[in-house]
Amino acid sequence: MGVQDYAESKLKPSVVLTGSAKESNGPSIGLIDIGVSQSAFLFRVALPSIKNDQSKLKCELQRDGKVLIQGMITQGIRVVQGLSSECEMGVETFCSPGPFTISFNLPGPVDPRLFSPKFRPDGILEVVVLRTRGTSDPVDA
Structure with missing residues (x-):
């Protein structure tokens, strides 16, 4: 396995889903x-x-x-209003309601005090976290 292959494999983490996240139908x-x-x-x-x-x-x-994300999926009904009608939409095609966890490992050590999370309106959690250098980490040229 070459250096490039190793680096790419570290960017595809093994993700563990539990609770409602594991039971997703949508x-x-x-x-x-x-x-x-x-x-x-x-x-x-x-x-x-x-x-x-x-x-x-x-x-x-x-x-x-190591990253651990936890939360709760709530079930609800949303009313969508159009020009001339009202539709009631359930969330049956999304995850089942209940608690969930998502865990995975980043490709190296981090400083957990220095991270910036942002939950975007499109349902994406975006996080920037500063790396820490260990004695075995290669120095980027």
């Missing part, structure tokens, strides 16, 4: 993208049926790069 919850720079990691997590104000969303990072 859009996939927990899809993850990770970006790397010399000083930081950026990761984005798809949370399509999550409402920031109702989900009690919590994101924890550990020094070794």
Whole structure:
């Protein structure tokens, strides 16, 4: 395995889903993208049926790069009004209601005090966290 192959494999983390996230019937919850720079990691997590104000969303990072995201999927009915009619929409095609966890590892150690989470209106949790250099980390040229 070459250096490039190793680096690419580290950017495709093993993701563990539990609770409602594991039982999804609709859009996939927990899809993850990770970006790397010399000083930081950026990761984005798809949370399509999550409402920031109702989900009690919590994101924890550990020094070794482990990420734990927890929250609650609430069930509700939304009324959508059109020009001449009203439709009642259930959320049956999304995840089942209840608690969920998503955990994965970033490709290296981080400083958990220095991260910036942002929950976007499109259901994406976007987080930037600063990297820490260990003695075994290669120095980027």
